[in-house]
């Protein structure tokens with residue numbers, strides 16, 4: 001591919017747009033049903049630009065050097081064809097090696113330090129403008145089809161899409177490219193232009209399990225098989241999109257969210273380091289008016305935002321073809337946020353890359369793409385790189401406490417199944433903070449341990465976290481999780497010792513207070529648990545396990561109304577809170593609030609269906625409310641295995657007499673025959689049964 005002078009390309013592009021616009025405007029004029037044939041309009045309307053339909057395709061976990069464009073080993077004919085027709089950016093960089101923050105940057109134009117989504121599982125702030133919402137305002141119909149749980153609509157990127165398809169099959173956390181492509185093509189049928197469509201493929205993310213024939217084609221490198229499979233589906237999508245837009249302008253942008261370590265510099269997956277394997281991503285732009293070419297300019301995935309807005313007619317200098325220059329930046333803060341290691345930042349300009357992570361690495365990435373030769377002592381990069389890193393790191397580290405999100409256990413499980421197990425850690429640089437690149441031997445244990453922890457396999461997690469702490473004694477996350485594992489497996493001494501140690505490392509951590517409170521709760525130390533839960537909830541009011549823990553503490557302390565108010569908060573934010581409604585029913589029953597208790601139990605029964613075990617309580621409440629038919633139905637549902645089944649029979653017999661049912665004598669007799677110590681005297685003394693021969 002030849003190199004292209006981008007300034008020249010921009011001018012050519014502008015000229016072509018002008019020409020296209022004139023042609024389009026004319027053709028629209030002549031076909032306008034309101035215009036009179038043969039007669040020119042009296043006042044010339046300003047030419048209305050024809051907005052192109054735009055397709056954004058994001059490739060998860062895709063390394064630029066694993067596409068056919070860059071290596072003979074890969075089989076990606078559709079991406080190669082697209083790159084051949086458009087512009088291939090061979091120095092395109094992710095903003096951070098994590099799915100949600102990277103996509104958030106594409107759709108906001110902001111770096112993670114500025115949109116504040118630093119990890120998966122966070123929710124983007126509602127105040128932040130999203131590309132798709134702006135396009136809606138400019139007349140676009142918008143739709144998104146995502147394939148991995150980190151981009152599920154609940155994390156906020158669905159805002160501004162007319163249609164957001166994140167419905168993964170069953171409990172799955174991802175879906176294959178074929179399914180996503182089918183849905184996108186179905187949606188596309190008959191849709192009016194201009195369109196903005198975002199399609200996200202997740203296949204290259206581990207585990208690498210491509211379908212046949214791609215698995216057989218790459219028996220030793222299934223990662224390449226996933227990429228080949230994704231390319232096949234991308235080909236279908238691109239072809240359908242072009243056909244849909246025949247005779248109209250269109251643009252396509254294909255971009256990776258981050259790459260994959262694949263062993264480079266000791267990193268297998270992505271998320272911990274800033275080397276090229278995870279940071280340099282594929283980026284192709286093609287479509288109406290775009291001349292084929294190759295660009296070596298360092299660009300960032302966040303420039304997708306300005307590029308697309310510019311196409312829609314809102315002039316932007318920060319796009320991929322814009323005039324804005326300056327270093328491209330990125331961060332990798334997971335090791336800092338979770339383990340207290342050095343924060344890592346990077347800047348790239350003109351082929352020179354600087355990594356700052358406690359010390360400095362400098363690479364000539366065009367000539368040394370494997371980053372094997374650190375030029376730190378040999379060259380002095382442009383001061384603008386240092387200034388940019390310094391300014392960015394100040395911004396990035398200033399955001400101390402991000403709003404904690406109330407993730408359900410289900411959401412945590414799904415993220416964990418994809419290898420994302422981040423919970424908030426210390427967020428401060430330890431005095432002995434190691435450089436993450438010197439800790440790669442721990443990445444594997446960290447991932448394994450975190451996975452076991454999320455799956456609540458605490459006994460198996462203990463040796464893993466113990467190993468990590470032998471190598472990294474002040475690792476906050478490992479210390480805290482080991483404390484929890486000991487607490488749950490009833491090793492009280494070790495648990496307390498490790499909680500103390502975690503406090504010595506970072507006494508301000510909200511997670512420390514949370515887990516310590518859970519520990520006290522388990523040990524029935526209500527008065528110790530209470531202030532800790534209260535402090536957690538002051539900082540993070542939506543934390544469901546803390547609300548539930550505090551409700552339990554208040555109940556045990558006899559503060560039933562306070563307990564109720566915690567449960568009321570949970571039912572407002574939790575998905576299907578059946579158990580919490582049942583708990584509220586019990587509390588209201590104890591407080592003699594019959595109607596309130598009925599409402600709560602009814603809500604619980606609706607959500608829990610067959611799992612609802614409070615039919616006896618509900619039956620008794622209906623009787624108290626003189627709703628005898630409903631009482632009878634409810635009591636009939638009490639299982640014969642219920643420990644208070646005798647009571648259910650007694651109550652059912654009372655109802656039967658009150659309703660004058662035909663079989664009331666039998667019911668009373670049955671209650672008598674199966675009576676226990678509690679119900680026998682009740683039956684003997686029951687006035688309703690006075691005239692019934694049950695003995």
Ligand SMILES: [Zn+2]
Pocket residue numbers: 060061098099100257258
């Ligand atoms: Zn990703």
